[in-house]
Amino acid sequence: MSRPPVPAPATAQTRSRVTISGQLTRTGAQPSAAPVAHAAPAPTRPVQTVSLAPGADPSAPALAQARRLGGQGRYHEAEQVLLRTMAADPASVPVRRYLATVFLALSKNREAHAMLKGLVQQLPDDEPLLLNYSTALFRLELMHEAHMALEDLVRRFPANTQARVNLASIHLNNLRDPQKALEVLQPAADEAHAGLQFALGCVTARLGDFAESLAHYERALSIQPGHTETLSNYLFSLHYRHPVDLDRVRELSEKHGRAVHVEAVRRGLVLAPAPPRPVGRRLRVGVLSADLRLHPVGHFLETVLDALRQREVDLFAYANQARGAFVPERIRGAFGQWRDILDETDQRVADTIAADDLDLLLDLSGHTTGNRIGVLMRRPARRQVSWLGYFGTTGLPFIDAVIADPHCVPAGEERFFTERLLQMPHTRLCLTPPAKAPEVALEPPMATLPWITFGCFQNASKINDSVLALWKRVLDAVPxxxxxxxxxxxxxxxxxxxxxxRLRAAGIDLRRVFISTNLPREHYLGQYAEIDVLLDTFPYPGGTTTAEAIWMGVPTLALATPGMLGRQGQAMLENVGLGDWVAHSEDDYVARAAALAADRPAAVARLSLLRRTLRETAGRSPLFDAVTFAADLERLLRRFCAD
Known part of the structure; x- marks a missing residue:
């Protein structure tokens, strides 16, 4: 349902080679001194004055104060200091250039662009200014100008590693050319630069080389243990490698999560704890997510939020999604308070959450793209719980619990989590029935065609070599x-x-494989009519595709593997009475597929019955019954808050 973070252009501070690392397309910039977080709020106090020695630069003390504030992530305060200083000394280049950096950190991109444009004209050979100027162009979606500016910067200053990272980001994310992105990065590939190694990890992952990608992430973390983007991608990517070593994943999650927490404590970023209080009649719950929108996470939220709103729950949204993202009215309307936080600093968001005085904050991102770990590490809420958007332990000491269910985390697998497990009685997921879903086709394609059509509608990165090898066995068993x-x-x-x-290398006859791209959801759902049975991937199985296939009357043949993610397909299928479509070994997987061809009339009858009855059966099941799911979820959260 989710994706790992990807690199986006970052800004340079006025000191050479120091950068602000961040996903600038999705979140606010992160501070350069320690990319793990912004600073916690300090008590309000009067601005102190400093006596100057004769002949000293009158702006120096204010600039030093602004730098200290910026280094702590307190950019709003730094901005006020610099604006007051500029009023007295409008020509000061050091003040103007650092103010431009602060503007970028605050996502005041037009102000940053205007100031940087003047500074670049004044100082046309200043590398950090040129880098920041290209970032301002990118932020204003002037992609061609940003691309050209970065090409020129890399040509003139080939040793500027951050410029290479930013240029590669445009090739990867905007131009969708990972090979060109790799060519940009390769001249600097041996550098001990965490952002560069992170970018190489993203690019090689897009190219399908997960072993190389993991090696780059590991190197980035060895250079900078608190690099949160790398941590998120590293942990996310480990779940694609078959077989997943879940004990190792837990160990690494805990190790690096602790490093993030230690750095936050060292820098004084953690907020003072909210005073304890008994839970009131109405439960105050915040939802922090980049995906409160038309997105797989949104599909699993829409009816649940609506049902929670009608219970004794007050909902607060902290939405980190991109500007212009389509938000279904049922999602937006479920929240009593809706706060768009994309352009807000971690410090500002944490202050807002603390002021909202929540009983509990649900984080729906974990280590996926758009996460706000910098907010969570400040611990702005009394209790912080991971749910829905992530599928395992976060390893983060400031996440108190993970919402699970007995199918995806059976007894004995609690050891894979650093957090406490909160078990829903049936399922951790509840899909909103697609509003524009077409009617289910009455018969499977094999009723009229001389062959069986297997399908997979999942991200290509989930189709690893082990999956292809198993599918080759299925195709051989069903000629x-x-x-x-x-x-x-x-x-x-x-x-x-x-x-x-890759199909050819796996020995699969390409004449038996059809490859196509996705369509808009309402049309894509109709394409399930052309599939007899979906073949699930492993160790990263389907989520939304499996649930949508159920709604369209099509079963998924799933291979259950250990862990919350590995058992995701199993959990969905068992909740709608399709446990007999769950295989527990590769041989079992092949045998269940081959059984379809062994007795075609029986298989056609079985699949036709599913198409006639599955939608109604599933609609009454825990996987689609939002009213019952919301009641179970409220009880679970109340019990946890009362502990």
Whole structure:
């Protein structure tokens, strides 16, 4: 349901080679001195005056104070100091250049652009200014100008590593050309630069080389243990490697999560604890997410939030999604307070959450893109719980609990988590029935075609070599069968060519494989009518695709593997009475697929019955019954808050 973070252009501070690292397309900039977080609020106090020696720069004390505030993430205060100083000394270059950096940190991109444009004209060979200017262009979505500015910067200053990272980000994320991004980064590939190694990890992952990607993430973390973007991508990516070593994942999550927490404590970022209080009649719950929108996470939230709103729960939204993202009215309307936080600093968001005086904050991002770990590490809420958007332990000491269920985390697997487990009685997920879903086709395709159509509508990165090897066994066991692969990445010709090469290397006859890209959701749902059975991936299985297939009357053949993520398909299928579609070994997976061809009339009858009855059955199940799910969730959260 989620994606790992990706690199985006970062800004340079006025000191050479020091950068502000951050996902600037999704979140506010992170402070350069310690990219793990912004600073906690300090008590309000009068601005102190400093006596100057004769002949000293009158702006120096104010500039030093602003730098200290900026280094702590207190950019709003730094801005006020600098604006007062500029009023007295408007020509000061050091003040103007640092104010431009503060503007970028506050996402005041037009102000930053205007100031930087003048400074670059005045200082055309200043590397940090040129880098910040290109970032301002990027932030204002002047992509061509940003691209050209970074190309020129890399040409003139080939040793400027951050410029290479920013240029590669544009090639990767905006131009969708990971090979070109790699070419930009390769001349600096051996540098001990955490941001560079992070970017190399993202690029090689996009190119399908997860082993190389993990090596780059490991190097980035060895250079800078508190680099939160790398930590998130590293932990996220470990779940793609088969078999997943969940004990190792827990160990690494805890180790690096502790490093983030220690740095936050060392810098004084953690807020003072809110005073304890008994839970009132109405439960005050915050939801922190980048995906309160038309997104798989949103699909699993819409009816649940609506049902919670009708109970004794007051909901507060802290929405970190991109500007212009479509937010369904049922999602927005469920919240009594809605706060867009994309352009707010971690410090400002943490202050807001603390002022809202929550009983509990639900984080729906974990280590996926758009997360605000810098907010969570400040511990702005009494209790902080991970749910929905992430699928395992976060390893973060400031996350108190994870919401699970007995199917995805059975007894004995609690050891894979650093957090306390809060078990829902049936399922941790509840899908909103698609509003524009077409009617279910009455018969499977194999009723009229001479072959069985297997399908997979998941992200291509989930289709690892072990999955392809198992699918080869399925196709061999069912000679009269074809495989249809479909996802959005196949819009890119490179991705299609790469998948064909991998299929060929796995020994799969390309004449039996159809590759296509996604369509808008209402049309995409209709394509389930063309599939007899979905083949799930592992160790990273489907989520939304499996649940949507159920709604469209199509079963998924899932391979259950250990862990919350590995058992995700199993949990969904068992909650709607399809436990017999869950395989517990690779041989079992092949045997269940082959059984479809062994007795075609029986298979057609079985699949036709599912198409006629599954939607109604599923609609009454815990996987789709939001009213019951919301009641279970409220009880669970109340018990946790009362502890």
């Amino acid at each position: 009269a069968s074809v495989l249809r692969l479909q996802n959005g990445r196949f819009e890119e010709e490179q991705q299609v060519l790469r998948m064909r090469a």
